[in-house]
Amino acid sequence: MNSSTALVRVHELTKTFGATRAVRSVSLSFTEGEIIGLVGENGAGKSTLAKMIAGVYTADSGRIEFAGSEVAFRSPFEALRTGVAMMAQEIMLVPDATVIENVFLGSTPRRGIAPNKSKMRSDFKELLELTKFELDPKAVVSRLRLADQQKVEILRSLSRNAKLIIMDEPSASLTADEVAHLHATIRELARRGVTILLISHFLEEVLELTTTTIVMRDGEVVKAGPTKDETIDSLVSGMVGRSLETRYFDNDSAATQQVRFSVEGLTNSALHDISFEIHQGEILGLAGLIGAGRTEIARAIFGADALDSGTVTLEGKKLSVTSPRDAIKQGIYMIPENRKEEGLILEASISENMMLSTLKRYRKAGSLSTRKLGKRAVELAGEVDLRYSKITQSALSLSGGNQQKILFGRAVEVAPKVLIVDEPTRGVDIAAKRAIHETLLDLAKSGMSILFISSEIEEVLGVCDRVLVIHQGKVQVQFTAPFNQKQVVAAFFGQTSGAKHD
Numbered sequence: 001m002n003s004s005t006a007l008v009r010v011h012e013l014t015k016t017f018g019a020t021r022a023v024r025s026v027s028l029s030f031t032e033g034e035i036i037g038l039v040g041e042n043g044a045g046k047s048t049l050a051k052m053i054a055g056v057y058t059a060d061s062g063r064i065e066f067a068g069s070e071v072a073f074r075s076p077f078e079a080l081r082t083g084v085a086m087m088a089q090e091i092m093l094v095p096d097a098t099v100i101e102n103v104f105l106g107s108t109p110r111r112g113i114a115p116n117k118s119k120m121r122s123d124f125k126e127l128l129e130l131t132k133f134e135l136d137p138k139a140v141v142s143r144l145r146l147a148d149q150q151k152v153e154i155l156r157s158l159s160r161n162a163k164l165i166i167m168d169e170p171s172a173s174l175t176a177d178e179v180a181h182l183h184a185t186i187r188e189l190a191r192r193g194v195t196i197l198l199i200s201h202f203l204e205e206v207l208e209l210t211t212t213t214i215v216m217r218d219g220e221v222v223k224a225g226p227t228k229d230e231t232i233d234s235l236v237s238g239m240v241g242r243s244l245e246t247r248y249f250d251n252d253s254a255a256t257q258q259v260r261f262s263v264e265g266l267t268n269s270a271l272h273d274i275s276f277e278i279h280q281g282e283i284l285g286l287a288g289l290i291g292a293g294r295t296e297i298a299r300a301i302f303g304a305d306a307l308d309s310g311t312v313t314l315e316g317k318k319l320s321v322t323s324p325r326d327a328i329k330q331g332i333y334m335i336p337e338n339r340k341e342e343g344l345i346l347e348a349s350i351s352e353n354m355m356l357s358t359l360k361r362y363r364k365a366g367s368l369s370t371r372k373l374g375k376r377a378v379e380l381a382g383e384v385d386l387r388y389s390k391i392t393q394s395a396l397s398l399s400g401g402n403q404q405k406i407l408f409g410r411a412v413e414v415a416p417k418v419l420i421v422d423e424p425t426r427g428v429d430i431a432a433k434r435a436i437h438e439t440l441l442d443l444a445k446s447g448m449s450i451l452f453i454s455s456e457i458e459e460v461l462g463v464c465d466r467v468l469v470i471h472q473g474k475v476q477v478q479f480t481a482p483f484n485q486k487q488v489v490a491a492f493f494g495q496t497s498g499a500k501h502d
Helices: 044-051 077-080 097-103 117-131 145-157 175-189 203-209 234-240 294-301 324-329 339-343 348-353 355-363 371-381 400-414 432-446 455-461 483-492
Strands: 006-016 019-032 035-039 060-066 068-072 084-087 164-168 195-199 214-216 218-224 259-267 276-278 283-287 309-314 317-319 332-335 418-422 449-452 466-471 475-482
Touching: 006 044, 006 371, 019 060, 019 195, 019 214, 019 218, 035 175, 035 203, 035 294, 035 483, 044 164, 044 195, 068 324, 077 084, 084 145, 097 117, 097 418, 117 294, 145 175, 164 455, 175 195, 195 203, 203 234, 203 339, 203 455, 214 234, 214 309, 234 483, 259 294, 259 466, 276 449, 276 475, 283 432, 283 455, 294 332, 294 418, 294 449, 324 332, 332 400, 348 355, 348 400, 355 371, 355 400, 371 400, 400 432, 432 449, 432 455, 455 483, 466 483, 475 483
Parallel strands: 035 195, 035 214, 084 164, 164 195, 283 449, 283 466, 332 418, 418 449
Antiparallel strands: 006 019, 006 060, 060 068, 214 218, 259 276, 259 309, 309 317, 466 475
């Protein structure tokens, strides 16, 4: 990156969300016509950095210069007018408008006060010739498949004559042919002097397409330089930040040889022939990138999402699970990712939340025995190391970590044979995280089978007996403890050398 001819310079950019510092004092520069790859693990700060440059977020501190002038974009539209366009992972189009209306939204050519439809059509045709995309200008966007909606976003960025286009996972929903066209478009734009910032989890794409690569880890830029000097191994090592041979797993495994639970051929719109088994007392981890299909697997097993095909078997018996209620009755319980919206009744008390799934046990002659319920809730609170003032206080009054412990207390009370936990330590402090890990290990030692989902690779490798890497809705590869973090992370991106394939 040659800062002397920089189109964009960022100086000491920092952004914090609550207690999490997503981006830490990042300084970078991009030149005209450069294709920059931005890579990192989940939560490294890539999208947050890009959104600050594009006006989606305002930096807490630091400054941005664009084309030699300091800028402070208050919105993406202001950034777009200046020459900075962003294609986010979330499609941002008007669903009921046509393709051509979305492409020229906010920049419609006019003849007087009326739209110049002839100019719109000719400009649209030029954009299609440039990109080699095939799109009907009159098609309603809501009726397009995701890949075609993404193309509309690309065309909209190009229609604004943007000098910097930020693309966040642009090829994720495209076919191989469409990716080839996209890459050709990016190269042509760069040839014309447009700067491209490409955020991608496809490391081969980054190595093939970009001229410069930036690696982020824990909100910081840990390396930046010519892509020609990088390999997949060097990028993964930068993202992981450890010796390539570092291995994990210090806990004594409670797993037995007895298969407790299995799924075979789970398939729906998000999943493709998912099969695996969990032994009694085993903690099986599902690892992978955000959007890989981990949560979709959990929801399908728990009956929250429908399956097109596949079987779920518990202790040799095939189950029919069409709802979470069915799953709970048959011995499967799930602690969801979003505890506040899907797990807790925040205004209710600790005891009410903890006993929510088993209230009928405490009813006698139609009335609820609050004394017995409260006594049991206190016992459960002790088992999961819940910190509280009184058992009748609301869940809303507790920290995120203690709210999560309520859900673990509920799971202990339900006593399922299979427990699914989705991102159980997200948003909790270190002490709460350690307590949750200890609870999981204790439950496994009691004989419970656990399916563990987390985006934090260190905790997956530190807690689990085996890990399945999920990639694009499929089981990519299996690893057994002791783990090699470099191999596991590489598998997130489709690299499976040295691993066992399922």
